[in-house]
Amino acid sequence: MEYDVIIPAAGSGTRMGAGKNKLLLELNERPIILHTLEVFAGEPDCSKMIVVIQPKEEKIFREMTVGSPYEKKLAFVYGGAERQHSVYNGLKAVSTGIVLVHDGARPFIRRPVIKQLVSEAVRSGAAIAAVPVKDTIKQAVDHEVVQTIDRSSLWQVQTPQAFRLPILQQAHEWARAEGYLGTDEASLVEKKGDISIKIIKSDYDNIKITTPEDLYFARAILEKRAQLDG
Ligand SMILES: Nc1ccn([C@@H]2O[C@H](COP(=O)(O)OP(=O)(O)OP(=O)(O)O)[C@@H](O)[C@H]2O)c(=O)n1
Numbered sequence: 001m002e003y004d005v006i007i008p009a010a011g012s013g014t015r016m017g018a019g020k021n022k023l024l025l026e027l028n029e030r031p032i033i034l035h036t037l038e039v040f041a042g043e044p045d046c047s048k049m050i051v052v053i054q055p056k057e058e059k060i061f062r063e064m065t066v067g068s069p070y071e072k073k074l075a076f077v078y079g080g081a082e083r084q085h086s087v088y089n090g091l092k093a094v095s096t097g098i099v100l101v102h103d104g105a106r107p108f109i110r111r112p113v114i115k116q117l118v119s120e121a122v123r124s125g126a127a128i129a130a131v132p133v134k135d136t137i138k139q140a141v142d143h144e145v146v147q148t149i150d151r152s153s154l155w156q157v158q159t160p161q162a163f164r165l166p167i168l169q170q171a172h173e174w175a176r177a178e179g180y181l182g183t184d185e186a187s188l189v190e191k192k193g194d195i196s197i198k199i200i201k202s203d204y205d206n207i208k209i210t211t212p213e214d215l216y217f218a219r220a221i222l223e224k225r226a227q228l229d230g
């Protein structure tokens with residue numbers, strides 16, 4: 001089943017502390033964002049990669065991708081103040097019945113997980129990548145423990161998140177009308193309350209590169225995968 005993928009890439013990388021968009025930082029001598037694009041570029045069912053960027057970075061993003069084998073698969077749209085606004089803007093460029101949203105900051109997503117998400121979204125309407133929580137999770141207020149959350153039903157949610165297009169469009173329009181801000185697409189769909197969202201078990205190394213130590217993890221993941229790919 002054909003799908004478009006929205007790739008939010010318009011953040012500022014504040015937590016990375018690099019003084020620039022972290023997706024422009026290099027991993028094995030190539031900007032992080034190119035690693036992410038190359039995953040979907042190789043997916044025959046992915047018809048368009050809608051890369052959401054900051055207007056001031058349009059030149060650098062176009063220069064990075066011009067002449068690439070997947071240049072014709074790319075569309076650039078401008079982002080907004082929050083990740084949710086960026087995704088909303090990306091939605092306007094979607095022209096397929098299934099849409100995926102995948103953080104540009106997650107370059108290690110594997111194709112079998114993408115395929116399972118798309119199949120589930122076709123079947124039931126909504127599916128998200130996640131991994132079971134490994135640590136004990138506690139709620140605290142002012143650094144004082146309030147309670148321990150039973151982790152047997154807890155998942156650490158990632159992207160891609162896959163939806164039938166009308167489901168995501170309606171959820172974003174609802175959130176816009178309500179002024180609701182969520183940290184992922186599924187939280188908006190959940191609020192609408194009328195759709196069951198399935199979890200597809202993903203990989204622990206589908207990390208979101210967010211803080212400086214994630215760059216060490218990222219290099220180790222690349223090294224391990226190079227070994228596995230022989
Ligand atoms: N207004 C925004 C904010 C984030 N993103 C994108 O959403 C993804 C996940 O966001 P996050 O990891 O938080 O990236 P940043 O917002 O850049 O990081 P920070 O919160 O540390 O500034 C990233 O690929 C980021 O580029 C976006 O497109 N538009």
Ligand SMILES: C[C@](O)(CO)[C@H](O)COP(=O)(O)O
Pocket residue numbers: 083103157158159183184185208
């Ligand atoms: C969408 C997400 O990657 C799921 O874990 C996460 O919520 C993004 O959070 P961020 O603070 O915008 O990076």
